[in-house]
Structure formats: C-alpha cells, structure tokens
Amino acid sequence: MSMKEIIKVNNLITVFDERIVHDGLNLGIHEGEIYGLLGPSGCGKTTLLREMVMLQNFNSGSIHLLGHDIQNIRSANAQELRRQWGVLFQAGALFSSLSIKDNIALPLKEYTDLSQSMIDEIIKFKINLVGLKLSDANLFPSQISGGMKKKAGLARALAMDPKLLFLDEPTSGLDPISAREFDSLILQLRDMLGLTIVMVSHDLQSIYDTLDKVAIIDNKKIAYEGTLDGISTSSSDFVKTFFKEKI
Amino acid sequence: MNQSTLTITNLTDELTLSFSGELTLYDIAKHQKEFDTLRILSKSATLDLNNLVFIDTAAAIFINRLQDRLNSKNINTNLLTNEKKIVDTLTLAKKYLKDDEKLLEPVNRSLIGNFGKIFHGYYIGSLSFLEFLGRLFVIFIYYAKNIKNIRVPEISFEINESAIKALGIVSLTSFLIGVVVAYQSAYQLKIYGANIFIVDMLGISIFRELAPLITAIVIAGRSGSAFTAQIGAMKITQELDAMQTMGFDPYLFLVMPRIIALMIAMPILIFVSDIMGVFGGMLVAHIDLGITTELFLSRFNEVVAAKHFFIGISKGPFFAFLIASIGIYRGLKVKDDTQSIGLNTTKSVVESIFAVIVCDAIFSILFTTLGI
Numbered sequence: 001m002s003m004k005e006i007i008k009v010n011n012l013i014t015v016f017d018e019r020i021v022h023d024g025l026n027l028g029i030h031e032g033e034i035y036g037l038l039g040p041s042g043c044g045k046t047t048l049l050r051e052m053v054m055l056q057n058f059n060s061g062s063i064h065l066l067g068h069d070i071q072n073i074r075s076a077n078a079q080e081l082r083r084q085w086g087v088l089f090q091a092g093a094l095f096s097s098l099s100i101k102d103n104i105a106l107p108l109k110e111y112t113d114l115s116q117s118m119i120d121e122i123i124k125f126k127i128n129l130v131g132l133k134l135s136d137a138n139l140f141p142s143q144i145s146g147g148m149k150k151k152a153g154l155a156r157a158l159a160m161d162p163k164l165l166f167l168d169e170p171t172s173g174l175d176p177i178s179a180r181e182f183d184s185l186i187l188q189l190r191d192m193l194g195l196t197i198v199m200v201s202h203d204l205q206s207i208y209d210t211l212d213k214v215a216i217i218d219n220k221k222i223a224y225e226g227t228l229d230g231i232s233t234s235s236s237d238f239v240k241t242f243f244k245e246k247i
Numbered sequence: 248m249n250q251s252t253l254t255i256t257n258l259t260d261e262l263t264l265s266f267s268g269e270l271t272l273y274d275i276a277k278h279q280k281e282f283d284t285l286r287i288l289s290k291s292a293t294l295d296l297n298n299l300v301f302i303d304t305a306a307a308i309f310i311n312r313l314q315d316r317l318n319s320k321n322i323n324t325n326l327l328t329n330e331k332k333i334v335d336t337l338t339l340a341k342k343y344l345k346d347d348e349k350l351l352e353p354v355n356r357s358l359i360g361n362f363g364k365i366f367h368g369y370y371i372g373s374l375s376f377l378e379f380l381g382r383l384f385v386i387f388i389y390y391a392k393n394i395k396n397i398r399v400p401e402i403s404f405e406i407n408e409s410a411i412k413a414l415g416i417v418s419l420t421s422f423l424i425g426v427v428v429a430y431q432s433a434y435q436l437k438i439y440g441a442n443i444f445i446v447d448m449l450g451i452s453i454f455r456e457l458a459p460l461i462t463a464i465v466i467a468g469r470s471g472s473a474f475t476a477q478i479g480a481m482k483i484t485q486e487l488d489a490m491q492t493m494g495f496d497p498y499l500f501l502v503m504p505r506i507i508a509l510m511i512a513m514p515i516l517i518f519v520s521d522i523m524g525v526f527g528g529m530l531v532a533h534i535d536l537g538i539t540t541e542l543f544l545s546r547f548n549e550v551v552a553a554k555h556f557f558i559g560i561s562k563g564p565f566f567a568f569l570i571a572s573i574g575i576y577r578g579l580k581v582k583d584d585t586q587s588i589g590l591n592t593t594k595s596v597v598e599s600i601f602a603v604i605v606c607d608a609i610f611s612i613l614f615t616t617l618g619i
Contacts, residue, residue: 054491082493096486166492
C-alpha cells in the first residue's frame with residue numbers, strides 16, 4: 001500500500017502480574033485504513049488499544065504513533081498527539097457532570113479560542129452527524145440510553161476533527177439498525193474526512209461491512225494480519241470457528 | 248417435584264440398579280448413599296435406565312461416575328436405555344468432563360509468604376502515595392510557572408461544594424461542642440468558685456485545638472469521602488481514561504482544584520467554628536454560671552491572646568491538604584469493581600482523620616517547644 005504507515009507496533013510484550021498478555025506482537029496500520037483488532041475474549045485487544053492511546057504501559061517493544069515513539073515521548077509531544085486522535089470507549093465514558101452539549105464542547109473550549117456561537121454551530125453539526133437529536137443536547141449522560149451514550153461519545157471523539165479514531169467495540173450493545181447506521185457512518189467519515197480508524201470489534205456484520213484490514217490476536221501473538229479475503233489462509237483456531245460460516 | 252427411585256436387586260450373579268422417574272441433582276445424594284451401603288456380590292452389573300423419563304446433566308455425571316467406579320472394581324457394567332435424549336445427555340456429560348482434568352486451586356501461600364505479601368502490599372502502597380505526592384508537586388510547579396494555568400472556575404466550584412455547603416454542619420457541631428465543654432467544666436469550676444475562669448478555658452481550648460479538629464473531622468467525613476467516591480466512580484466509568492486521551496490531565500482538572508479549594512476554605516471554616524464554639528460556651532456561662540455577656544467578652548479580651556486564634560487558623564491549610572490529598576488518592580486507587588469504592592471511601596475517612604490527629608500532635612509538640 002502506498003499510504004504512509006501511521007501506527008507501528010514492534011515486538012510488543014505486555015505482562016500482567018504473572019500472566020503474559022502479548023508476547024512479541026507486530027503490526028502496522030496505514031493512513032486511511034479501517035483496521036480491526038479481533039480475537040477471542042481475554043486475548044488483549046482492548047489492552048493493545050489502551051497501550052496505543054497511552055493509558056497503559058507495556059513491558060518491552062515499541063509503539064510508534066504518527067512518527068512518535070510513545071514510550072519515550074516528551075509531555076508536550078504527547079499532548080500534541082492527544083489532540084490528533086479521538087477515542088470512543090466501550091460505554092461512552094461521557095463526563096457525568098456535563099450535558100451532552102458540554103461534553104462535546106469541552107475540548108473545543110479548552111484547546112481553541114473559538115467564539116461561543118461558533119462552538120454551538122460545531123456542536124449542532126456533530127450531533128446531527130452521529131445521528132442524535134438536537135433536543136437531546138441538554139440531557140445529561142445519566143438520562144440517556146446506552147446507544148445514545150455511544151453516539152454522544154463518538155461526537156465528542158470527533159469534536160476536534162482528529163486524523164485518527166480509536167473505537168472500542170463501537171457496535172456492541174446497539175440494536176441492529178443503529179449498529180448498521182454506525183457502520184455506514186464510519187465508512188462515510190473515512191471517505192469524507194480521510195480518517196484512519198482502529199477498532200476492536202466482535203460484530204461479524206460490522207467486520208465484513210467496514211474493515212479494510214484485520215489483525216487477529218490469538219495466543220499472545222498476531223495470528224493473521226491482512227485483508228479479510230486472505231483470512232482463510234490463517235491456521236488460527238479462533239479464525240476457523242469465528243469465520244466458519246463464511247469461509 | 249417428580250422424584251426418581253432406585254431399585255436395587257443384589258444377586259450373586261447379577262447386580263441390577265434400575266432407576267425410574269426423573270433423575271435430577273436433588274436425588275443424587277440419596278442414591279449415592281444407597282449405593283455406598285451396598286455390598287456387591289457379583290462380577291457383573293446392569294444399570295437399567297429404561298424407566299427413566301428425564302435425566303439432567305448432574306445426574307448424567309453421576310451415572311457416568313457410577314459406571315467408572317464399577318469398572319474400576321472389575322465389574323462388567325451394562326447400560327440399558329432406549330431413550331435417545333438420555334443417551335445424548337450421558338454423552339454430553341462425558342464429552343465436557345474428562346477424568347484427567349483438575350480444577351486449578353488458588354495458590355496457597357505459607358504463613359511467611361502471606362506476611363510477605365501483606366508487607367509488600369504496604370510497601371507498594373506507600374510508594375504509590377509518594378508517587379502521588381510527587382505528581383502533585385509537579386503540577387504545583389506547573390501552576391506556579393504561569394498564573395493562567397490555575398483553574399479558577401473549578402476551584403471556586405469546589406470551594407462552594409466542599410466548604411460553603413458544609414458551613415451549616417460545621418457551625419452546628421462546633422456550637423454543640425462549645426455547649427458541652429462549657430457545661431462539663433462549669434460543674435467543676437462552681438465547686439471551687441472559679442466561675443470566671445471558664446472564659447480562659449473555653450477561649451484557649453476552642454481556639455487552639457477544638458475548632459480546628461472538629462472542623463477537620465467533619466470535613467474529612469463529609470468532603471474527603473465525597474472526593475473518594477466521585478473520583479472512584481469516574482474511574483469506574485472510564486471518565487478518567489477519557490480525560491487522559493483528550494489530553495486533560497486529571498491532576499490538573501480534578502485533583503489540584505479540590506486540594507487548593509479545601510486549603511483556602513478550611514481556615515474560613517475554622518474561623519466560623521471558633522465563633523460558634525465560643526458562642527455556645529458563652530450561652531452556658533450565662534445560664535449556668537451567671538456570667539453576663541459583657542463580663543464574658545471583657546474577660547475574653549483580657550486573657551485570650553490573639554496567638555491562640557492564629558495558631559488554630561494556621562493549622563487549617565495543613566489539615567485541608569491531608570484530607571483532600573488522602574481522599575483523592577484513595578479515589579484514584581479505586582479498581583474496576585463496586586466493592587472497591589466502599590472500601591476506599593472507608594479507608595479515606597479513617598486515614599485522613601488519623602493523619603489530621605497525628606499532624607495536630609506534631610503541631611502541639613512543635614508549638615510547645617517553641618514556647619508559643
């Protein structure tokens with residue numbers, strides 16, 4: 001692929017207490033890709049995602065993100081990096097003390113000197129973009145459903161127009177219709193904004209509809225990395241059972 | 248509930264165990280006992296399941312085990328059943344329960360090992376508290392570098408939440424403590440006719456010790472625990488993670504404003520507590536000892552030096568720092584389960600009250616040595 005490699009994971013090793021989670025993991029994610037991390041539960045997909053966004057340390061190896069080595073990064077560069085990505089957590093992780101509107105507005109208020117009216121415009125746009133209603137904008141996270149929290153979380157992740165989007169199980173807990181809407185939204189965003197998207201997912205439909213490339217983590221290593229078409233070449237047990245019907 | 252029955256025919260050439268009815272996990276223990284008391288005479292056995300209507304998986308395991316035990320005693324067994332469902336259940340039980348598998352027992356440590364683990368836990372705990380203080384210090388430097396870095400709206404919000412809203416309870420508690428102390432000492436003082444000395448006693452004890460301590464204890468119970476629970480809940484809902492990925496350092500946004508707010512507000516609360524405590528004492532002095540307000544106040548002016556007041560007030564920021572930092576540290580220590588919030592809130596209150604009292608003792612020694 002001609003696109004630039006923007007995430008590079010090299011020989012990553014993660015150990016929790018006495019349990020080895022990753023044992024020499026390698027993968028590369030290119031610009032403009034929708035990249036999926038798959039694998040059986042407990043294989044360390046979410047851990048890998050958390051390591052990429054600097055929420056968790058790893059024991060050895062390296063992760064390069066947009067050209068920075070995140071293990072040895074200056075705090076100013078790290079701060080710079082954090083403005084270039086958006087992260088959607090599994091349950092949304094909206095700030096419970098702020099309304100949906102203020103959740104989306106927070107990064108805009110902190111990092112830019114936009115006028116209040118401009119910020120309001122941006123909020124309206126993002127709320128419509130993710131498929132929420134404008135009438136919900138003043139509700140608090142405790143007052144809305146799980147699916148709405150996810151959409152609001154996505155709107156917040158997109159607030160700063162990031163280049164890179166990390167999604168942790170974006171469609172889990174959504175009803176099938178919302179899940180498919182979410183998938184098409186993600187495809188649209190990639191095409192319109194040129195986003196690179198890294199997601200952890202278990203939703204087969206969403207995997208087939210959206211992903212360009214997948215990495216399958218099984219037995220602490222990458223069992224397969226590449227397009228979905230070539231997945232039948234993998235010898236992983238997980239692949240055999242998970243993709244059984246389609247292969 | 249439908250039950251199963253076991254009919255045993257124990258002959259010298261053939262043992263027949265015939266089950267009938269619905270064999271479920273409620274009956275297994277009963278049948279096991281019947282089987283255990285059996286003295287087997289023959290070298291061949293028949294398990295007759297033809298009359299069974301239903302078998303559950305626990306009972307299937309029981310039947311399989313029964314067969315294994317008979318086999319291990321060199322008895323030939325013969326299983327009779329026509330029902331396909333029962334055969335399927337028996338096969339299912341065999342498939343998912345192999346003999347050579349063992350449940351992994353948790354590692355049992357020796358006594359010394361356990362002690363080691365506990366002390367290692369304390370060691371790691373104190374290291375992580377030091378790490379927390381270190382990060383506070385770094386943020387403090389960051390604040391000091393540029394006055395714009397100080398987050399005034401958050402600080403004022405927290406002053407309102409954790410101090411202004413606590414004024415009522417602090418006042419009431421201090422008033423009652425003033426009443427109680429005055430009432431108890433009035434009785435003693437009356438015996439010696441030393442009524443007027445109640446002013447000296449109240450003034451010094453309330454200003455120097457009681458007001459700061461009472462305020463600190465109320466605030467530890469009220470605001471310190473709230474800090475732990477708030478931040479702990481934010482940790483469980485991943486709000487802290489979200490903040491970090493968005494580049495908002497929780498220490499800057501959550502931790503420091505709370506600590507500073509409490510450090511600003513505590514002296515004010517102690518001041519209010521001083522007023523209410525002395526007021527309570529004055530009321531009792533008037534009613535019980537017949538010391539008029541004018542007399543009380545003029546005596547107060549003569550004997551209670553201003554230094555006592557300032558000593559009490561100056562303890563405020565120190566107590567506030569201890570309460571806020573322990574409360575927040577405990578909040579950050581909350582793990583990803585609900586038990587953890589309760590445990591850490593308890594610890595937060597206990598530890599901060601203890602720390603306040605230790606700090607007060609150090610102050611006492613210090614001031615006495617210095618002759619203040």
